[in-house]
Amino acid sequence: MTTKRDGKIWIEGLDNLFxxxxxxxxxxxxxxxxxxxxxxxxxxxxxxxxxxQSIMDRGAEAVNPILEELVQARKDGHEYILCTGxxxxxxxxxxxxxxxxxxxxxxAKVGASIPVxxxxxxxxxxxxxxxxxxYAEDFEKLPLxxxxxxxxxxxxxxxxxxxxKPPKVGRIPAxxxxxxxxxMAEFLAAKGVIYIKDEDGLYTDDPKKNPDAKLIxxxxxxxxxxxxxxxxVVERAVLEYxxxxxxxxEVRIINGMKRGQVTAALNGENVGSVIRKGR
Amino acid sequence: MAESETPEQLVTGDxxxxxxxxxxxxxxxxxxxxxxxxxxxxxxxxxxxxxxxxxxSSIMDRGADALLPLTKTIAEISDEGYKFVxxxxxxxxxxxxxxxxxxxxxxxxxxARIVGGIEEQNRDMLxxxxxxxxxxxxxxxxxxxxxxxxxxxxxxxCIGQPPYHAWEPPAREGRLPENGSDVGLFLMAELLGAPxxxxxxxxxxxFEEDPRxxxxxxxxxxxxxxxxxxxxxxxxxIEVEVLRCLENTRLLSSFRVINGLKPQMLRDFLQGxxxxxxxxxxxxxxxx
Numbered sequence: 276m277t278t279k280r281d282g283k284i285w286i287e288g289l290d291n292l293f294x295x296x297x298x299x300x301x302x303x304x305x306x307x308x309x310x311x312x313x314x315x316x317x318x319x320x321x322x323x324x325x326x327x328q329s330i331m332d333r334g335a336e337a338v339n340p341i342l343e344e345l346v347q348a349r350k351d352g353h354e355y356i357l358c359t360g361x362x363x364x365x366x367x368x369x370x371x372x373x374x375x376x377x378x379x380x381x382x383a384k385v386g387a388s389i390p391v392x393x394x395x396x397x398x399x400x401x402x403x404x405x406x407x408x409x410y411a412e413d414f415e416k417l418p419l420x421x422x423x424x425x426x427x428x429x430x431x432x433x434x435x436x437x438x439x440k441p442p443k444v445g446r447i448p449a450x451x452x453x454x455x456x457x458x459m460a461e462f463l464a465a466k467g468v469i470y471i472k473d474e475d476g477l478y479t480d481d482p483k484k485n486p487d488a489k490l491i492x493x494x495x496x497x498x499x500x501x502x503x504x505x506x507x508v509v510e511r512a513v514l515e516y517x518x519x520x521x522x523x524x525e526v527r528i529i530n531g532m533k534r535g536q537v538t539a540a541l542n543g544e545n546v547g548s549v550i551r552k553g554r
Numbered sequence: 555m556a557e558s559e560t561p562e563q564l565v566t567g568d569x570x571x572x573x574x575x576x577x578x579x580x581x582x583x584x585x586x587x588x589x590x591x592x593x594x595x596x597x598x599x600x601x602x603x604x605x606x607x608x609x610x611s612s613i614m615d616r617g618a619d620a621l622l623p624l625t626k627t628i629a630e631i632s633d634e635g636y637k638f639v640x641x642x643x644x645x646x647x648x649x650x651x652x653x654x655x656x657x658x659x660x661x662x663x664x665x666a667r668i669v670g671g672i673e674e675q676n677r678d679m680l681x682x683x684x685x686x687x688x689x690x691x692x693x694x695x696x697x698x699x700x701x702x703x704x705x706x707x708x709x710x711x712c713i714g715q716p717p718y719h720a721w722e723p724p725a726r727e728g729r730l731p732e733n734g735s736d737v738g739l740f741l742m743a744e745l746l747g748a749p750x751x752x753x754x755x756x757x758x759x760x761f762e763e764d765p766r767x768x769x770x771x772x773x774x775x776x777x778x779x780x781x782x783x784x785x786x787x788x789x790x791x792i793e794v795e796v797l798r799c800l801e802n803t804r805l806l807s808s809f810r811v812i813n814g815l816k817p818q819m820l821r822d823f824l825q826g827x828x829x830x831x832x833x834x835x836x837x838x839x840x841x842x
Contacts, residue, residue, distance in 0.1 A: 277617065279617075281766075282616055282619065282620075282756075283611070283615040283616055283646065284615055284616070284617045284646075285646070289646050289647070289650050290650075299653075301649045301652055301653050301656075301730075304653055304656045304657065305652075305656060305728045305729060305730045306728065307727070307728055310656070310728070310729055311656065311657060311658070311659040312659055313659050313660070313661050313729075314658065314659040314660060314661070316661065316664070328570065328572075328579075329570075332570040332571055332572065333569050333570050333571075334571065336569070337569075363570070363571070363572040363573045363575075363578065364573055366573070366575055366577035366578060366580065366582065367573040367574075367575040367577070367578075369575075369577055369582075370575035370576045370577045371575075373576075373591055373594075375597070376594060376595045376596055376597045377596075377597060378596050378597070378599075378744070378745060378804060378805070379804075380741070380744070380745040381599075381745070411719065414719075414720060433718070433721040434717050434718070434719060434721060435716070435717070435718060435721070436717070437694075437697055437741075437742070437745055438716035438717060438718070438738060438741045438742070439741075440741060440799055440802065441744065441799075441802045441803055441804055442588070442802060443801075443802050444585070444588050444589055444592050445587075445588035445589060445590070445591035445592045446591050446592070446594075446596070446804075447582055447588060447591055451582070455721060458663065458720075458721040458722070458723060459720065459721060461661070461662075461663070461724060462661050462662075462663035462664065462720040462721065462722075463720075464661065473569075481581060481584075483568075483579070505584050505585050505586055506581055506583055506584040507581070507583045508581070508583075509583070510582075510583055511583060512723075516723050516724055519724045519725070519726060520724055521661060521662065521724050521729065522661065
């Protein structure tokens with residue numbers, strides 16, 4: 276009843292004969308020169324991230340004007356998923372967890388709750404304009420939500436949680452909301468990624484602490500990683516993924532505190548800083 | 555403010571409301587800050603249990619010939635009081651899934667999203683075989699109930715694939731997900747703080763060359779993950795990403811690769827005998 280090959284149960288077709296080529300293996304299909312073009316999953320959709328510490332923790336003064344722009348943009352036909360960062364409460368939770376000697380995976384687990392709180396806050400504020408809360412489990416329903424004309428709101432955190440890897444240095448999870456938002460956009464082959472923060476873009480150092488920090492309007496991920504710059508406006512994991520991206524080859528960082536920047540970025544204007552894939 | 559209220563600390567003044575902590579106002583990106591969170595003790599979640607990873611292609615796909623003797627031994631060691639989590643990989647059907655997915659042009663995250671379905675089949679078959687001996691399925695949502703299962707002497711069985719799904723990072727080379735079942739189970743063992751982890755495959759360990767092709771290939775008894783990465787062996791029986799993970803762990807300092815076609819090796823492993831190949835982290839790290 277069962278056929279075996281090298282002691283393993285085998286049925287015809289398990290090693291698909293692609294184009295009639297006998298002996299096609301997974302390794303040959305996966306080889307760089309044989310790769311097929313990637314199917315874009317949702318190429319018309321932007322992935323936006325509302326900063327946690329930079330925007331949400333400022334309350335109404337910062338949040339409301341950005342939401343006004345976003346509601347108008349949705350009416351104007353822009354499609355986007357709105358994601359949230361954590362902010363100061365996530366930092367406090369990390370500080371408690373570090374003090375307790377908890378491993379990185381636990382920091383990732385407890386840190387995940389805060390962006391969910393922030394996403395729920397935005398959902399309440401945007402409900403009357405079609406804001407709906409979307410969890411990773413509902414991710415495959417995004418096309419439905421887009422067709423309904425609603426505004427999907429998600430936590431930016433990737434669903435790694437207990438499976439977050441211990442980083443080389445320190446114990447803070449390397450994949451937080453910037454990385455989650457980027458990876459989501461890379462999977463979707465999205466129209467673009469926009470990080471809405473409270474600075475004009477990427478600086479040579481943290482501009483809140485170093486008044487001599489200079490704005491960098493455009494740079495490649497590799498240049499930035501190799502520069503040895505200590506503080507960067509997005510998580511380093513984003514730069515590492517961007518450097519080997521298949522679909523999402525740039526990210527933009529804009530200042531949500533300046534009226535009109537979100538709209539300008541969605542209209543394709545060159546505002547803020549851009550970090551690209553490349554050497 | 556009354557003194558009894560003061561440990562609660564909200565800090566304002568720069569337009570944001572902060573909760574006071576050592577990480578307040580930090581970007582969490584600064585290399586200097588990350589270095590400051592290095593070191594110190596790391597605690598284990600469920601120490602003193604073992605992680606046993608059953609190969610998909612190497613064991614499951616062999617059917618009864620391999621699985622019946624192996625599950626018999628697993629049932630015996632469970633009855634003897636050893637506590638462990640069993641994890642399982644995909645195998646031939648997982649490779650077929652990836653082949654079709656690649657041909658269709660699915661992104662890395664799409665491949666990662668679908669491949670775990672095969673492991674669920676394997677988990678369910680393994681659970682059925684071991685159910686008379688107390689096997690239960692362990693799913694992600696019940697991960698924190700693990701102690702409940704263990705305290706009742708049960709055998710929790712889970713899939714290996716980590717739940718990265720659509721968020722699977724782009725691979726360093728090519729388009730296959732780097733994080734497969736070996737990585738997922740390894741990371742679980744690290745979080746639990748398992749004293750030992752073993753990958754049960756169909757070879758006696760890691761060899762200089764594929765022992766199925768060259769019967770004279772020499773077995774490696776012990777090697778560091780860094781050196782194994784450096785050697786870049788063509789037929790490694792475990793996922794390469796596991797080696798990168800091992801170099802960064804805080805608790806788990808090594809794993810072994812053994813042959814599940816010789817179930818006695820599993821018993822020897824649990825008794826601390828030097829069976830198979832031991833792969834160890836090249837640097838010392840702290841543990842609680």
